[in-house]
Amino acid sequence: MNDLAPLLTPEGRALLDAVRGTAPADELAVATRLRREHPAGLVSAALGQARLRQRAEAKFGAEDAGRMFFTPNGVEQSTRASVAAYRAERLGELGVASVADLCCGIGGDAIALARAGIRVLAVDRDPLTAAAARANADALGLAGLIEVREADVTDVDTTAYDAVFVDPARRGGRGRIFDPEAYSPPLSWAVEAARKAPHAALKVAPGIPHEAVPAEAEAEWISDGGDVKEAVLWFGTRTAAPGTVRATLLPGPRTLRGRGLPDPEVRSVGRxxxxxxxxxxxxxxxxxxxxxxxxxxxxxxxxxxxxxxxxxxxxxxxxxxxxxxxxxxxxxxxxxxxxxxxxxxxxxxxxxxxxxxxxxxxxxxxxxxxxxxxxxxxxxxxxxxxxxxxx
The missing domain is CATH 3.30.2130 (VC0802-like)
Structure with a gap:
Protein backbone atom coordinates (compact mmCIF):
# COMPACT_ATOMS: atom_id res chain seq x y z
CA MET A 1 0.00 0.00 0.00
CA ASN A 2 1.60 3.26 -1.20
CA ASP A 3 -1.03 5.54 0.30
CA LEU A 4 -1.14 6.67 3.91
CA ALA A 5 -4.77 7.75 3.73
CA PRO A 6 -6.23 4.36 4.86
CA LEU A 7 -3.99 4.42 7.94
CA LEU A 8 -5.29 7.88 8.87
CA THR A 9 -8.91 6.67 9.09
CA PRO A 10 -10.37 5.57 12.44
CA GLU A 11 -10.04 1.94 11.34
CA GLY A 12 -6.43 2.45 10.28
CA ARG A 13 -5.50 4.23 13.51
CA ALA A 14 -7.16 1.47 15.55
CA LEU A 15 -5.10 -1.11 13.67
CA LEU A 16 -1.91 0.85 14.33
CA ASP A 17 -2.72 0.79 18.02
CA ALA A 18 -3.44 -2.93 17.84
CA VAL A 19 -0.10 -3.83 16.22
CA ARG A 20 2.05 -1.47 18.29
CA GLY A 21 5.10 -3.28 19.65
CA THR A 22 4.49 -6.48 17.69
CA ALA A 23 7.64 -8.59 17.65
CA PRO A 24 8.79 -9.90 14.24
CA ALA A 25 8.25 -13.47 15.36
CA ASP A 26 4.60 -12.69 16.17
CA GLU A 27 3.70 -10.81 12.98
CA LEU A 28 2.25 -13.80 11.12
CA ALA A 29 -0.06 -14.75 13.97
CA VAL A 30 -1.14 -11.14 14.51
CA ALA A 31 -1.77 -10.63 10.79
CA THR A 32 -3.80 -13.83 10.55
CA ARG A 33 -6.00 -12.78 13.47
CA LEU A 34 -6.56 -9.21 12.28
CA ARG A 35 -7.35 -10.19 8.68
CA ARG A 36 -10.50 -11.90 9.90
CA GLU A 37 -11.96 -8.45 10.60
CA HIS A 38 -9.98 -6.02 8.44
CA PRO A 39 -8.83 -5.83 4.79
CA ALA A 40 -5.59 -7.72 4.24
CA GLY A 41 -3.90 -4.73 2.59
CA LEU A 42 -4.69 -2.47 5.52
CA VAL A 43 -3.36 -5.01 8.01
CA SER A 44 -0.13 -5.35 6.04
CA ALA A 45 0.22 -1.57 5.87
CA ALA A 46 -0.30 -1.25 9.61
CA LEU A 47 2.31 -3.91 10.36
CA GLY A 48 4.73 -2.28 7.95
CA GLN A 49 4.20 1.10 9.60
CA ALA A 50 4.73 -0.48 13.03
CA ARG A 51 8.10 -1.83 11.87
CA LEU A 52 9.09 1.60 10.57
CA ARG A 53 8.08 3.22 13.85
CA GLN A 54 10.23 0.79 15.79
CA ARG A 55 13.22 1.58 13.55
CA ALA A 56 12.57 5.31 13.93
CA GLU A 57 12.73 5.23 17.73
CA ALA A 58 16.52 5.59 17.61
CA LYS A 59 16.15 8.93 15.82
CA PHE A 60 12.92 10.34 17.21
CA GLY A 61 12.43 8.64 20.57
CA ALA A 62 9.69 6.16 21.38
CA GLU A 63 7.00 8.75 22.18
CA ASP A 64 7.23 10.71 18.92
CA ALA A 65 8.02 7.71 16.72
CA GLY A 66 4.98 5.91 18.11
CA ARG A 67 2.71 8.66 16.74
CA MET A 68 4.48 9.54 13.51
CA PHE A 69 4.17 8.13 9.99
CA PHE A 70 7.18 6.98 8.00
CA THR A 71 8.34 5.75 4.64
CA PRO A 72 11.35 3.41 4.40
CA ASN A 73 13.48 6.18 2.88
CA GLY A 74 12.14 8.62 5.45
CA VAL A 75 13.42 6.54 8.34
CA GLU A 76 16.78 6.09 6.67
CA GLN A 77 17.40 9.66 5.55
CA SER A 78 15.62 11.85 8.11
CA THR A 79 17.59 13.96 10.54
CA ARG A 80 18.04 12.68 14.09
CA ALA A 81 15.77 14.71 16.39
CA SER A 82 18.65 15.93 18.58
CA VAL A 83 20.53 17.28 15.55
CA ALA A 84 17.42 18.90 14.09
CA ALA A 85 16.68 20.56 17.44
CA TYR A 86 20.22 21.95 17.63
CA ARG A 87 19.96 23.38 14.12
CA ALA A 88 16.55 24.89 14.88
CA GLU A 89 18.03 26.53 17.98
CA ARG A 90 20.82 28.09 15.92
CA LEU A 91 18.29 29.50 13.46
CA GLY A 92 16.20 30.83 16.32
CA GLU A 93 19.25 32.60 17.75
CA LEU A 94 19.60 34.37 14.41
CA GLY A 95 16.13 35.81 14.83
CA VAL A 96 14.60 33.57 12.17
CA ALA A 97 10.81 33.40 12.46
CA SER A 98 10.01 31.56 9.21
CA VAL A 99 11.83 28.90 7.21
CA ALA A 100 11.31 27.35 3.78
CA ASP A 101 12.25 23.70 4.39
CA LEU A 102 13.06 22.37 0.92
CA CYS A 103 13.23 18.58 0.42
CA CYS A 104 11.50 18.21 3.80
CA GLY A 105 11.17 14.42 3.70
CA ILE A 106 8.84 13.09 6.37
CA GLY A 107 9.21 16.35 8.29
CA GLY A 108 11.86 15.72 10.93
CA ASP A 109 13.47 19.14 10.58
CA ALA A 110 10.14 20.90 10.14
CA ILE A 111 9.00 19.42 13.46
CA ALA A 112 12.10 20.70 15.26
CA LEU A 113 11.71 24.13 13.70
CA ALA A 114 8.04 24.36 14.66
CA ARG A 115 8.80 23.28 18.20
CA ALA A 116 11.27 26.18 18.33
CA GLY A 117 8.37 28.49 17.46
CA ILE A 118 9.38 28.94 13.82
CA ARG A 119 6.79 28.94 11.03
CA VAL A 120 7.66 26.41 8.32
CA LEU A 121 6.84 25.83 4.68
CA ALA A 122 7.76 22.16 4.16
CA VAL A 123 8.18 21.14 0.51
CA ASP A 124 8.71 17.73 -1.07
CA ARG A 125 7.88 16.53 -4.57
CA ASP A 126 7.10 12.92 -3.63
CA PRO A 127 3.37 12.53 -2.88
CA LEU A 128 3.76 9.81 -0.24
CA THR A 129 6.57 11.65 1.52
CA ALA A 130 4.63 14.91 1.56
CA ALA A 131 1.61 13.05 2.94
CA ALA A 132 3.78 11.63 5.73
CA ALA A 133 5.09 15.10 6.59
CA ARG A 134 1.53 16.46 6.71
CA ALA A 135 0.36 13.56 8.88
CA ASN A 136 3.30 14.05 11.24
CA ALA A 137 2.63 17.75 11.67
CA ASP A 138 -0.95 16.89 12.57
CA ALA A 139 -0.05 13.94 14.82
CA LEU A 140 2.34 16.07 16.89
CA GLY A 141 0.00 19.05 17.15
CA LEU A 142 2.14 21.29 14.93
CA ALA A 143 -0.15 21.72 11.90
CA GLY A 144 -0.68 25.37 12.82
CA LEU A 145 3.01 26.12 12.23
CA ILE A 146 3.80 23.72 9.37
CA GLU A 147 2.39 24.11 5.88
CA VAL A 148 3.24 21.07 3.73
CA ARG A 149 3.35 21.56 -0.02
CA GLU A 150 3.79 18.83 -2.64
CA ALA A 151 5.97 20.50 -5.27
CA ASP A 152 9.35 20.58 -6.96
CA VAL A 153 11.55 22.71 -4.72
CA THR A 154 13.05 24.46 -7.76
CA ASP A 155 9.62 25.97 -8.48
CA VAL A 156 9.05 27.38 -4.98
CA ASP A 157 9.35 31.12 -4.26
CA THR A 158 11.11 31.50 -0.90
CA THR A 159 11.43 35.29 -0.80
CA ALA A 160 8.79 35.62 1.92
CA TYR A 161 10.83 33.53 4.39
CA ASP A 162 13.60 34.56 6.76
CA ALA A 163 15.66 31.47 6.01
CA VAL A 164 16.01 28.56 3.64
CA PHE A 165 16.90 25.04 4.74
CA VAL A 166 17.77 22.53 2.02
CA ASP A 167 18.30 18.80 2.57
CA PRO A 168 19.05 17.36 -0.89
CA ALA A 169 18.55 13.66 -1.52
CA ARG A 170 21.93 11.93 -1.26
CA ARG A 171 20.88 8.41 -2.18
CA GLY A 172 20.13 6.92 -5.57
CA GLY A 173 19.35 3.55 -7.03
CA ARG A 174 22.90 2.39 -6.33
CA GLY A 175 23.13 3.71 -2.76
CA ARG A 176 24.84 6.77 -1.38
CA ILE A 177 25.80 9.62 -3.66
CA PHE A 178 29.22 11.14 -2.97
CA ASP A 179 29.37 13.77 -5.70
CA PRO A 180 27.59 16.92 -4.39
CA GLU A 181 26.55 17.81 -7.93
CA ALA A 182 24.73 14.47 -8.16
CA TYR A 183 22.54 15.36 -5.17
CA SER A 184 18.88 15.99 -5.93
CA PRO A 185 18.76 18.95 -6.30
CA PRO A 186 22.49 19.53 -6.97
CA LEU A 187 24.55 21.37 -4.38
CA SER A 188 25.12 24.25 -6.81
CA TRP A 189 21.35 24.86 -6.98
CA ALA A 190 21.08 24.74 -3.18
CA VAL A 191 23.93 27.23 -2.84
CA GLU A 192 22.23 29.66 -5.20
CA ALA A 193 19.00 29.32 -3.21
CA ALA A 194 20.97 30.01 -0.03
CA ARG A 195 22.59 33.12 -1.50
CA LYS A 196 19.17 34.64 -2.22
CA ALA A 197 17.96 34.23 1.40
CA PRO A 198 18.84 36.32 4.47
CA HIS A 199 19.90 33.13 6.23
CA ALA A 200 20.34 29.56 5.05
CA ALA A 201 21.49 26.13 6.13
CA LEU A 202 22.32 23.35 3.68
CA LYS A 203 22.56 19.80 4.98
CA VAL A 204 25.27 17.82 3.19
CA ALA A 205 27.08 14.52 3.64
CA PRO A 206 29.87 14.64 6.26
CA GLY A 207 32.31 13.40 3.66
CA ILE A 208 31.93 16.51 1.51
CA PRO A 209 35.35 17.67 0.27
CA HIS A 210 36.43 20.91 1.91
CA GLU A 211 37.18 22.36 -1.50
CA ALA A 212 33.48 21.95 -2.40
CA VAL A 213 32.43 24.33 0.41
CA PRO A 214 31.60 27.79 -0.97
CA ALA A 215 33.98 30.51 0.22
CA GLU A 216 31.20 32.56 1.83
CA ALA A 217 29.79 29.65 3.84
CA GLU A 218 30.52 28.49 7.36
CA ALA A 219 31.01 24.72 7.42
CA GLU A 220 29.98 22.78 10.51
CA TRP A 221 30.38 19.06 11.15
CA ILE A 222 28.05 17.57 13.76
CA SER A 223 28.36 14.36 15.76
CA ASP A 224 25.87 12.92 18.23
CA GLY A 225 27.04 10.51 20.90
CA GLY A 226 30.37 10.17 19.08
CA ASP A 227 28.86 9.31 15.68
CA VAL A 228 29.26 11.83 12.86
CA LYS A 229 25.80 12.61 11.52
CA GLU A 230 26.11 15.37 8.96
CA ALA A 231 27.74 18.56 7.79
CA VAL A 232 25.90 21.87 7.44
CA LEU A 233 26.81 24.83 5.25
CA TRP A 234 25.61 28.05 6.89
CA PHE A 235 25.00 31.33 5.10
CA GLY A 236 24.26 34.68 6.72
CA THR A 237 25.01 33.57 10.29
CA ARG A 238 26.49 36.95 11.36
CA THR A 239 28.28 35.04 14.15
CA ALA A 240 31.20 33.76 12.12
CA ALA A 241 33.32 35.01 9.26
CA PRO A 242 32.90 33.32 5.87
CA GLY A 243 35.14 30.30 5.59
CA THR A 244 34.86 29.46 9.28
CA VAL A 245 35.05 25.75 10.09
CA ARG A 246 33.69 24.21 13.27
CA ALA A 247 32.94 20.85 14.84
CA THR A 248 29.93 20.51 17.14
CA LEU A 249 29.44 17.59 19.50
CA LEU A 250 26.05 16.58 20.85
CA PRO A 251 24.75 16.30 23.46
CA GLY A 252 25.95 19.65 24.66
CA PRO A 253 26.42 21.33 22.35
CA ARG A 254 30.19 21.72 22.52
CA THR A 255 31.72 23.54 19.58
CA LEU A 256 35.34 23.70 18.48
CA ARG A 257 36.16 26.46 16.00
CA GLY A 258 39.01 26.36 13.56
CA ARG A 259 41.82 28.86 13.96
CA GLY A 260 43.82 28.03 10.86
CA LEU A 261 46.59 26.25 12.76
CA PRO A 262 49.38 24.45 10.91
CA ASP A 263 49.59 20.66 11.09
CA PRO A 264 50.84 19.40 14.48
CA GLU A 265 54.38 18.12 14.74
CA VAL A 266 55.05 14.38 14.81
CA ARG A 267 56.44 13.23 18.14
CA SER A 268 57.30 10.03 19.95
CA VAL A 269 54.59 7.99 21.64
CA GLY A 270 53.70 9.55 24.96
CA ARG A 271 51.91 8.13 27.95
Missing amino acids: YLYEPDGAVIRAHLVAEVAEELDGGLLDATIAYVTSDELRPTPYASAYEITDRLPFNVKKLKALLREREVGILTVKKRGSAVEPEELRRKALPKPQGPNAVTVFLTRVAGAPTMLLGHPV
Missing part, protein backbone atom coordinates in the same frame (compact mmCIF):
# COMPACT_ATOMS: atom_id res chain seq x y z
CA TYR A 272 48.49 9.03 26.55
CA LEU A 273 46.82 8.62 23.18
CA TYR A 274 43.85 10.80 22.23
CA GLU A 275 41.31 9.75 19.62
CA PRO A 276 39.59 12.90 18.29
CA ASP A 277 35.84 12.87 17.76
CA GLY A 278 34.83 12.09 14.19
CA ALA A 279 33.39 15.58 13.68
CA VAL A 280 36.74 17.07 14.68
CA ILE A 281 38.53 14.89 12.15
CA ARG A 282 36.04 15.64 9.35
CA ALA A 283 36.36 19.36 10.07
CA HIS A 284 40.17 19.11 9.87
CA LEU A 285 40.53 20.47 13.40
CA VAL A 286 42.94 17.89 14.83
CA ALA A 287 45.57 20.64 15.12
CA GLU A 288 43.28 22.63 17.42
CA VAL A 289 42.83 19.58 19.66
CA ALA A 290 46.57 18.83 19.66
CA GLU A 291 47.33 22.40 20.75
CA GLU A 292 44.78 22.15 23.54
CA LEU A 293 46.42 18.92 24.73
CA ASP A 294 50.01 20.12 24.21
CA GLY A 295 50.42 17.03 22.06
CA GLY A 296 51.63 15.91 18.67
CA LEU A 297 50.83 13.29 16.06
CA LEU A 298 52.00 9.68 16.02
CA ASP A 299 52.37 9.98 12.26
CA ALA A 300 51.97 12.90 9.87
CA THR A 301 49.05 11.21 8.12
CA ILE A 302 47.21 9.72 11.13
CA ALA A 303 44.65 11.57 13.28
CA TYR A 304 45.85 10.19 16.62
CA VAL A 305 47.26 12.70 19.11
CA THR A 306 49.79 11.68 21.74
CA SER A 307 50.91 13.51 24.88
CA ASP A 308 52.62 12.87 28.20
CA GLU A 309 49.92 14.77 30.07
CA LEU A 310 46.33 13.83 30.80
CA ARG A 311 44.09 16.77 30.03
CA PRO A 312 40.29 16.57 29.94
CA THR A 313 38.72 17.55 26.63
CA PRO A 314 35.29 16.87 25.16
CA TYR A 315 36.79 16.70 21.68
CA ALA A 316 38.84 13.51 22.07
CA SER A 317 38.77 10.25 24.02
CA ALA A 318 41.86 9.58 26.14
CA TYR A 319 43.66 6.25 26.53
CA GLU A 320 46.65 5.41 28.69
CA ILE A 321 49.20 3.48 26.64
CA THR A 322 50.88 0.55 28.38
CA ASP A 323 52.68 -1.23 25.54
CA ARG A 324 54.08 -0.54 22.10
CA LEU A 325 54.78 -3.40 19.70
CA PRO A 326 55.63 -3.72 16.02
CA PHE A 327 52.75 -5.36 14.21
CA ASN A 328 52.97 -9.06 15.10
CA VAL A 329 49.90 -11.18 15.78
CA LYS A 330 51.79 -13.93 17.61
CA LYS A 331 53.40 -11.47 20.03
CA LEU A 332 50.05 -9.81 20.63
CA LYS A 333 48.38 -13.17 21.28
CA ALA A 334 51.07 -14.14 23.80
CA LEU A 335 50.80 -10.79 25.57
CA LEU A 336 47.02 -11.04 25.85
CA ARG A 337 47.35 -14.53 27.31
CA GLU A 338 49.93 -13.28 29.81
CA ARG A 339 47.69 -10.35 30.81
CA GLU A 340 44.61 -12.60 31.16
CA VAL A 341 42.61 -10.54 28.71
CA GLY A 342 39.01 -11.52 28.12
CA ILE A 343 37.76 -8.39 26.32
CA LEU A 344 39.71 -7.01 23.37
CA THR A 345 38.72 -3.78 21.63
CA VAL A 346 40.48 -3.13 18.34
CA LYS A 347 40.70 0.34 16.78
CA LYS A 348 42.55 1.18 13.64
CA ARG A 349 43.71 4.17 11.66
CA GLY A 350 46.24 3.83 8.87
CA SER A 351 46.14 0.02 8.87
CA ALA A 352 44.75 -2.40 6.29
CA VAL A 353 44.05 -5.07 8.92
CA GLU A 354 40.38 -5.62 9.74
CA PRO A 355 39.68 -5.31 13.51
CA GLU A 356 37.45 -8.38 13.60
CA GLU A 357 40.07 -10.47 11.86
CA LEU A 358 42.74 -9.46 14.37
CA ARG A 359 40.39 -10.02 17.29
CA ARG A 360 39.63 -13.54 16.06
CA LYS A 361 43.29 -14.44 15.61
CA ALA A 362 44.73 -12.76 18.71
CA LEU A 363 41.97 -13.70 21.13
CA PRO A 364 40.23 -16.86 19.87
CA LYS A 365 38.78 -17.34 23.34
CA PRO A 366 38.70 -15.16 26.49
CA GLN A 367 41.78 -15.59 28.67
CA GLY A 368 40.53 -13.87 31.82
CA PRO A 369 38.72 -10.90 33.36
CA ASN A 370 40.86 -8.04 32.00
CA ALA A 371 40.14 -5.68 29.08
CA VAL A 372 42.59 -4.14 26.62
CA THR A 373 42.29 -1.74 23.71
CA VAL A 374 44.75 -2.20 20.85
CA PHE A 375 45.35 0.51 18.27
CA LEU A 376 46.50 -0.61 14.83
CA THR A 377 48.28 2.38 13.37
CA ARG A 378 51.56 3.76 12.14
CA VAL A 379 54.21 5.45 14.24
CA ALA A 380 56.61 7.49 12.12
CA GLY A 381 55.56 5.38 9.15
CA ALA A 382 56.03 1.95 10.77
CA PRO A 383 53.06 -0.43 11.34
CA THR A 384 52.58 -0.46 15.10
CA MET A 385 50.30 -1.86 17.79
CA LEU A 386 49.68 0.32 20.84
CA LEU A 387 47.98 -1.28 23.84
CA GLY A 388 46.17 0.61 26.53
CA HIS A 389 42.86 1.33 28.20
CA PRO A 390 40.39 4.23 28.37
CA VAL A 391 41.10 6.83 31.01
